[in-house]
Amino acid sequence: MAQTQKNPINPALALVAAAAGWLVPGLGHALLQRWSKAIVYFVAVGMLALVGLWMRGNVFSSNAADAFDMLGFLADIGSGIFYFLAHTINPAGADVSRAAGDYGTRLFATAGVLNFLCVLEALQIGFGSKEEGQAAG
């Protein structure tokens, strides 16, 4: 049976890691010294967000017109720095008149939601409530 370890509870570090992980995907895990997770989460979230923006996906703003726009905003904001740099990365803006733009919208929303999952895991690790194997990095 694989040995598991629990980390000592450090609420301050957990909260800082969660905030950092939201702002820059993977940074929270880097602060918690989970290096391989940090790299994988940064690459996965970054790849989804960048491809979504390069495909001219829609980035929802906080002044949503309806409930679906608000849901879109809540998903998009999860990608942290990529949300705030969206207009720098793709200055041309969204174009959902083509299918590619629509796919881009979904990819960018997926990046945000995926990063929220990573933030929750960083919180779990920081609060010591996640059991990890010895090789978990």
Next chain:
Amino acid sequence: MMLNHFQTMVIFALAVSLAFAFLSKNNLNERLRYAVWAFLAFMVVAIGIGWLMYPFSR
């Protein structure tokens, strides 16, 4: 950047299965196995649903 639906789906499946593997498994072997399994599951299910919808596309 112009990607078609299939290429977009591959990128989605790759990123999500990799992240899920690291979120849910603890050692390299388990992660690798889970990532491959999830990636293939994404692809098979998406292509399967695509074919199920094919008769209604015309």
